[in-house]
Amino acid sequence: MLRRIILASSNEDDIVLDPFCGCATTCVAADDLHRNWIGIDISEKAAQLVIERIADRQGLYRDIVHRSDIPERTDIGWIRRYNSPHNRKHLYGEQGGYCAGCEHHFEQRHLEVDHIISRKKGGTDHLDNLQLLCTSCNRKKGDRGMAYLNSRLQLAA
Ligand SMILES: [Zn+2]
Structure with missing residues (x-):
């Protein structure tokens, strides 16, 4: 077939x-x-x-290329270090000062830059893959996805 x-x-x-x-x-x-x-x-x-x-x-006539690493994107150009002051300030404005997890308002210094999709799973440092979480939400989420964090937050509520 x-x-x-x-x-x-x-x-x-x-x-x-x-x-x-x-x-x-x-x-x-x-x-x-x-x-x-x-x-x-x-x-x-x-x-x-x-x-x-x-x-x-x-047989031995052709090569097989086997990769086990996660390919890196090359189409998004130069990107800043994920936790740069520029990214933190931009995300604080974009989110209005609210944690992307618990949705409580915090001062900028109490929010941490987090990867929406962890780098371990192929997420980049691009702004589209970043968000601000309060320290508590960031610890709960770790390098897992937002679905995991949301389920932890619902269990706690
Ligand atoms: Zn939070």
């Missing part, structure tokens, strides 16, 4: 992308049909399976 889809929708040397490649069926079909391919999966086992299945078929 995947072979038919690939044949109908691409030509030799095109690139086939499978962002949830799992057991590599799409990658193997694309490779057999002389397409370049990119397989992405969060599971390290899936990545290993792709490498083994493709290597079995290709």
